[in-house]
Amino acid sequence: VTTLQARSALDAVAAPRLLRGMFQIRQFEEALIELYRRNLVPGFIHPGIGEEAVHVGCGDHLHPTDHVIASHRGHGQALAKGADPGRMMAEALGRRDGLLGGRGGSLHVGDPTVGCLPASPLVGGGLAVATGLALSHARTGDGGVAVCFFGDGALNRGSFHEAVNLAAIWRLPVVYVCIDNGWAISVPRSLSTAGSLVDRARAYGLPGELVDGKDLLSCHAAAGEAVARARAGEGPTVLFFDCPRAYGHEEGDQQAYRDNASVEDAVARDPIPAAIRTFKERGWITDAEVTELEKAVDQEIRDAVAFALASPMPEAEEALRAVRPEQDRVHA
Numbered sequence: 339v340t341t342l343q344a345r346s347a348l349d350a351v352a353a354p355r356l357l358r359g360m361f362q363i364r365q366f367e368e369a370l371i372e373l374y375r376r377n378l379v380p381g382f383i384h385p386g387i388g389e390e391a392v393h394v395g396c397g398d399h400l401h402p403t404d405h406v407i408a409s410h411r412g413h414g415q416a417l418a419k420g421a422d423p424g425r426m427m428a429e430a431l432g433r434r435d436g437l438l439g440g441r442g443g444s445l446h447v448g449d450p451t452v453g454c455l456p457a458s459p460l461v462g463g464g465l466a467v468a469t470g471l472a473l474s475h476a477r478t479g480d481g482g483v484a485v486c487f488f489g490d491g492a493l494n495r496g497s498f499h500e501a502v503n504l505a506a507i508w509r510l511p512v513v514y515v516c517i518d519n520g521w522a523i524s525v526p527r528s529l530s531t532a533g534s535l536v537d538r539a540r541a542y543g544l545p546g547e548l549v550d551g552k553d554l555l556s557c558h559a560a561a562g563e564a565v566a567r568a569r570a571g572e573g574p575t576v577l578f579f580d581c582p583r584a585y586g587h588e589e590g591d592q593q594a595y596r597d598n599a600s601v602e603d604a605v606a607r608d609p610i611p612a613a614i615r616t617f618k619e620r621g622w623i624t625d626a627e628v629t630e631l632e633k634a635v636d637q638e639i640r641d642a643v644a645f646a647l648a649s650p651m652p653e654a655e656e657a658l659r660a661v662r663p664e665q666d667r668v669h670a
């Protein structure tokens with residue numbers, strides 16, 4: 339795992355913005371977990387607690403016209419791309435004012451208006467879509483970039499190899515972001531994935547890097563270089579973020595398959611206090627400013643929850659809208 343602090347371009351101006359982003363994601367998910375425990379959330383939720391540094395480290399380099407394909411652990415990925423927390427909370431609750439009208443729920447959060455497309459229900463399903471988006475950016479020459487988030491569980495699907503190979507041949511403007519949390523539900527990576535992760539990128543002639551996914555400066559540096567490379571027409575990068583899973587696979591997962599020490603180690607490597615420590619050491623932020631940021635985000639998330647709870651359930655006939663093109667339904 340490489341620490342890339344020396345390569346980081348973060349400074350006193352950017353630091354509070356990124357810290358705010360991490361607070362927003364953490365508080366959003368904590369509020370969502372609370373609503374879930376009150377039985378207000380249909381389906382399952384997959385919190386990404388402990389992955390916030392990767393989300394904001396990547397999102398910070400993207401323009402609204404760039405694209406992100408979220409994974410099933412995608413709340414933070416979408417928020418870091420600019421999704422509105424209130425409409426996202428409403429989406430997770432299946433409400434009418436949700437980002438996708440309540441059709442997608444937590445598993446499929448996304449906001450096409452800010453370039454964030456929702457997760458595929460298939461692990462690894464976003465890889466081909468992101469590659470297609472990158473092809474479209476390359477064809478139109480608009481300078482746009484696609485970023486694809488996926489977990490270590492997707493590394494052995496054919497879609498990973500097919501997508502990365504084609505993107506390498508065509509030098510597409512895409513960044514593949516593997517968040518390696520060490521697990522695919524209850525299967526540890528050591529039982530599913532052979533060989534070195536970074537070698538997988540090298541096999542396709544691409545730069546690949548294993549980055550400390552709990553260190554905001556490293557995440558921001560690695561993502562910045564990969565996005566710049568893609569934007570400059572120099573082709574794809576595969577980034578592997580080492581990010582031990584600090585939470586269950588889904589809310590309610592007791593993790594009986596895992597020893598407590600590994601959970602405790604992952605929880606102890608919390609990226610948020612670590613970033614605050616670094617920022618304070620460098621004189622980029624004061625305790626008072628941290629408290630201010632946290633308070634502002636707390637209010638934002640309270641408002642998001644209130645907005646979501648006030649939103650009605652969609653009408654039944656809405657369920658089939660946008661499932662197929664309109665003419666399909668006419669001729670069906």
Ligand SMILES: Cc1ncc(C[n+]2csc(CCOP(=O)(O)OP(=O)(O)O)c2C)c(N)n1
Pocket residue numbers: 410411459460461488489490491492519521522523587
């Ligand atoms: C093709 C496919 N196989 C199995 C599943 C069931 N499934 C949902 S999440 C998951 C684990 C994914 O692990 P990983 O990609 O590492 O992401 P993480 O959950 O660790 O963030 C599995 C196996 C699925 N959704 N799609």
Ligand SMILES: [Mg+2]
Pocket residue numbers: 489490491517518519520521522523
């Ligand atoms: Mg995983």
